[in-house]
Amino acid sequence: SKSEPSAQAPQSAQAPSAAASGAAPRKNLTIAVVTHGQASDTFWSVVKNGVNNAAQDSGVTVTYNAPQTFDMVAMSRLIDAEVAKKPDGLVVSIPDAEALSRSIRAAVDAGIPVISINSGADVYKGLGVLLHVGQTEYEAGVGGGEKMAATGVKNVLCVNHEVGNASLDLRCKGFLDAVAKAGGTGRVLSVNAADPTDSQQKVSAALTGGVDGILTLGPLSSNAALAALRQGGSLGKVKLGTFDLTPDVLSGIQGGELEFAIDQQQYLQGYLPIVLLSQYKQFGVLPAGGVLPTGPGFVTRETASRVIELSKQGIR
Amino acid sequence: MSSLEGGRVPLLEVEGLARSFGKVAALEDVSMNVHAGEVMCVLGDNGAGKSTLIKTLSGVHLPDRGIMRIAGEEVRLKSPREARDRGIATVYQDLAMVPMLSIVRNFFLGAEPMKGVWPFRWFDLGAADAVVRTELEKMGIRVRNTSEAVGTLSGGERQSIAIARAVYFGARVLILDEPTSALGVKQAGIVLRYVAQARARGCGVILVTHNPHHAWLIGDRFTILNRGRSQGTFSKDQITREELIQRMAGGRELEELTHELGEFKRETTARVAVSS
Amino acid sequence: MSSLEGGRVPLLEVEGLARSFGKVAALEDVSMNVHAGEVMCVLGDNGAGKSTLIKTLSGVHLPDRGIMRIAGEEVRLKSPREARDRGIATVYQDLAMVPMLSIVRNFFLGAEPMKGVWPFRWFDLGAADAVVRTELEKMGIRVRNTSEAVGTLSGGERQSIAIARAVYFGARVLILDEPTSALGVKQAGIVLRYVAQARARGCGVILVTHNPHHAWLIGDRFTILNRGRSQGTFSKDQITREELIQRMAGGRELEELTHELGEFKRETTARVAVSS
Amino acid sequence: MRRILNRPELGAACGVVAVWLFFASYAGGSGFLSQAGAATYLEIASELGLLAVAVSMLMIAGEFDLSVGSMIAACGMTISLLCDRLGWSLWAAIAVAAVLALAVGLLNGLVVTRTKLPSFIVTLGTLFILSGATIGVTRLVTGRTQVGGLRQALHYASAETLFASRIGVFSVSILWWIGITVLASWVLLRTRFGNWIFGAGGAPDAARNLGVPVARVKIAMFMTTALCACLIATFQAVKFTGSDVLRGTGKELEAILAAVLGGTLLTGGHGSVLGAALGALIFGMVQQGIVFAGVDSDWYKVFLGVMLVGAVLVNTYVRGRMVEARR
Amino acid sequence: MRRILNRPELGAACGVVAVWLFFASYAGGSGFLSQAGAATYLEIASELGLLAVAVSMLMIAGEFDLSVGSMIAACGMTISLLCDRLGWSLWAAIAVAAVLALAVGLLNGLVVTRTKLPSFIVTLGTLFILSGATIGVTRLVTGRTQVGGLRQALHYASAETLFASRIGVFSVSILWWIGITVLASWVLLRTRFGNWIFGAGGAPDAARNLGVPVARVKIAMFMTTALCACLIATFQAVKFTGSDVLRGTGKELEAILAAVLGGTLLTGGHGSVLGAALGALIFGMVQQGIVFAGVDSDWYKVFLGVMLVGAVLVNTYVRGRMVEARR
């Protein structure tokens, strides 16, 4: 069953609408997902849940791979390996187009339909990728910055828990740019994601400089920032926003300890491409839009209670 | 010495001992014994297997074949600790000292004197220190400070400490592997006196040495090893000092040497005369 | 030996050498020299500073004070390599062998024979192997395989290889630190013969030994160290063998010992008689 | 006087003073000198110090343990999962985690002493396995990588008092740190077992010849180290009312560094528990001092590297003599 | 026959066969056996192998270098920045990066041999400093953490031929790997310098007494290692037409692991270049084989850990005798 789809893959890539298998019953499709997000990352674990649910819903086989660290070289090698396995479709994130272009082009040249997710909205077309699902990190950061500026803060902190991860850099940049536009200032504080005590105490130390707004880039640091605010007795005085949802973050929003959470609905970034690819592979249909934005959405005190149960299931 | 042997059960006895390392048969069929109150000297060339024999006796190596008896009871020593518990104290050729540890801690390593009631029992460093000082003094060694690291001492000083330790703990059998080789005449004399004292206390002593003079001076019986095989055991009245040196394959060599040296000297003088 | 000394420039000479380690003065004001074609024995107690003296002569330690001359020229050796380049070959008491390296690689470490044209020059292992085999055979050592690691050899075998190496490379001055202490009588004889051969070739030899018999057999002059200070130098015609042993603080000790041992034995017999 | 100069921890003590003076003068105005400031770096130092104390003893016994970091994640996750999913009492969960830690330590020790493989390799394998298993199991059970909600667990209040309360602004973990350092120091320097640790690391063959049960000593130290990792996991799980699978990553290296700063040799056989505790203090002060000083976080690592090498150099220089056996 | 059994790389060779057989039977159908599959793991192995060869020689000389990972980032960034911002010729940029690498290697070596500090600590410091400086400088100059556009650089085509071209599906780096392994093996086993490396690592004091310039040997090996790291940086920069500041993270550990898999002792004085190359091959096969086998990436680390310990055990078992000097 392996050789069959691969034999016709080139044709279907050239002329999707004329796919020979168009009317055939649903086949045993294999779709490979390679992202830059580690299995241990809270954000990406939701993406992966989306991937798995989609696989179940549409009855396809998926493999999910990601390098153990933010490592473009390792990621390109994972794509190479997946391409060597000749899947029926490929889903990738493109945080560094330069580094990944060779491997992605190789996949496209091999006739594998590719959809990009999360990052890469600006470059996907040039690489021969069919569609992009997701939103750019920079815009999400800008959204957070605008929301934060609206609460009237002047001196903000962007807590980065993984220096060098390009997508986190973009979030901070967008955030700080938006705050600067509104007349505030801010800086980046890097913390160790693996050590909440370290993160907490670093935020505590940074708070002595008169900070009145904090954006954390993930739940790992938002918990620590919350603890730091509690320790310093400045809960509510210092506004706190965060990326991505967890039950703790949501209950914090409910309790008014957090201002907002930026939700990229990354579950959809995992779910949609699998469904799209399986439909495309079977029937040759594909949305014409180009970029399917999944965010940014904001969860605030008003909307938190609805989301909390879903978050426990790892869907938001 | 026959008065000490007749019919009595030896303190330590091995029969048909064999041990190889990979393809090297370090010991093949070695039998020997030692009685209370005697010094058994083990002699032999380099690589004859003396150290291997001693390590087997003290539980460092397990023998491949052979029987070992302590006071008549057949045993199979699985660890040095077991040997020690059965009263066998050993000074290894490669010393068994921890270089970075202090003199006093080395001295008592594995047999620390304790103080206090369980579970609050601790290492009685004060008592240990006092013991070490007196023991070393007895050996004629003056150390500046017993908390100094052993690694900074001279080879001979280290050797002396190892011997003092074994003598102090030596209950029934004391095994010494070339204890005097790194020592000056004075210290060597002190060590030999120690051995004599241990014997007088009723210890059985097994002594490996390359020095036939020392061996003859202190030994009661002599076992000669050659390429891992025993060449026989002789008591002091069965063999003369000259025969012993002969058997150690050294007597003739030394004589020849004295002869040769004379010739060389003549040559040299001639050469120097020519060249100058 | 006065014929060799009168007026001639010594091969190696030190004056007023001093060296301490922290608070320990290992050498204080030591003067000595060695001429071509003679064996200078350095004698002394444990910790007297013999090894330190030798390490200073071979460039391992820099002296704190004192002058060193090689063939009359004042030098300051900064590394063992420099000493070697000036023709000083040394066998250290702590051997200077790399345990995990093969015999042949150890033998030539730091002075590998080369083959080929630059930059494609390589270590001529074949030639090296042949040299090692013949040199070791000359010393009466049969090794199974020169590519075996040195770490698996017995102490004496290692010692012999170190000496064979120094003799092979020994150009003008050969320094040996207790070369015979770990050796059997036979091997010790061979080593002494080597020393005699080196002397006959016009080498100056500095020999540290604890064995007064060996010293007397081979030495032309004797320097005695005590606690880092020189106690004087004697040529063979200025001192008798008995005096030498005496000065090594051992003669009387050994005599006393023989006496004591007799007494101990009597005690022992008495005790054994009582206890049985 | 000479005795003091010979102590391995002297260098670390001087390092502590030097680092403190540096930040006091450079960043004193920004809160480094305040009580709250001291509380922040003492809290970091106390958690790292607990671990460094055990790690330094293991290193003195001649072995490494690279799996402590992932042990923190595994134990923390065990506690959180048992409480959150099965509704266990927090204390029971902590007990199970401790048993797990001891078992892994035992396994590490057994493999290292039986196979004679370098502990560096064996525990690196354990690191991968533990960390992978933590991720795998957590995602299998919860579909997420972070589990919270410990505040609702049974008996949370009593555990919080013990592990996460504050005395004034200071964290209670500081008391634990001091207590364990004193205890470990006593064991190492004043008991028979302590002497055996030195022997097992300094010259294992010699120690074995003298009757020291070297293998058992090493296994005991592996188990102690794992237990200390579990203790830190408990602190953090209780304090942050939850766990995630990344927690503890890299802690093994920090602990080894703290031990080395404190004068423990990488080769084993020499070192000091008190020194390791001080090394952790240096680490905590540098980490927080940089934030107080407002150094741009891009340059944080440069600063850390320079401080690290500087502290080790001061350490070595003060100790007067260079370490003999290296690596 | 006995000669072969005594070679340190025998274990690694058996490991290669075992791992290959495992994946061939378990994941053979999914492309592991295809030419493209072989090309992917050979490419990984070739880059890691280049580094592991140098690292194993450094380890034989008795030292570690933990800074190679950040050296890859630093060199790659240097090349990219010089080309992208200043419009330099790619070759000139590579030359500057190589000089930088040699300078850092020299510095590492000088500090280690002068201060007698453990290389583990010194190069950990270098790791922090280099990695921090790379992040700092890159963000200062570009405001980003990744720099691309190397394809437009002067002389890109010739560099691409040498560093990033393909022979069939196989990367040209495989040729480099084989060439450097052969050369390094020759140097180590057949030249004077090679003998000195063994001496410097096995018993530095003894070697020094025999006239081996131990410090110079070690410094030379530090420089070689840094240069190899730079070579890998060049490969990756040219192939991926750009660099990012995280590149190379963790490579130091992988290289050490490959060397150990290949039979090199962590204590120095014993090891094999060929073994390190084979160790890298094992690593590459495991890393890619897991993907081919479709192992859920949640469990990837568990698999890696088990394979690692397994490979080392096979290695040790095959070699018949356990290593004597450990750690």
Ligand SMILES: Nc1ncnc2c1ncn2[C@@H]1O[C@H](COP(=O)(O)OP(=O)(O)OP(=O)(O)O)[C@@H](O)[C@H]1O
């Ligand atoms: N652990 C070991 N591994 C391999 N071979 C060994 C080992 N121990 C000893 N041998 C070999 O066994 C033989 C006997 O060694 P042993 O040390 O017992 O000799 P010895 O009589 O003590 O010699 P010496 O007088 O030189 O100390 C030697 O050839 C040695 O190479």
Ligand SMILES: Nc1ncnc2c1ncn2[C@@H]1O[C@H](COP(=O)(O)OP(=O)(O)OP(=O)(O)O)[C@@H](O)[C@H]1O
């Ligand atoms: N590296 C060192 N550090 C500290 N002290 C040392 C060092 N080397 C030697 N010493 C001390 O210097 C003194 C002389 O030592 P040395 O080794 O020269 O004696 P030796 O005459 O060779 O003794 P032996 O006959 O026992 O070999 C000893 O007290 C020793 O402790």
Ligand SMILES: [Mg+2]
């Ligand atoms: Mg022996």
Ligand SMILES: [Mg+2]
């Ligand atoms: Mg000496």
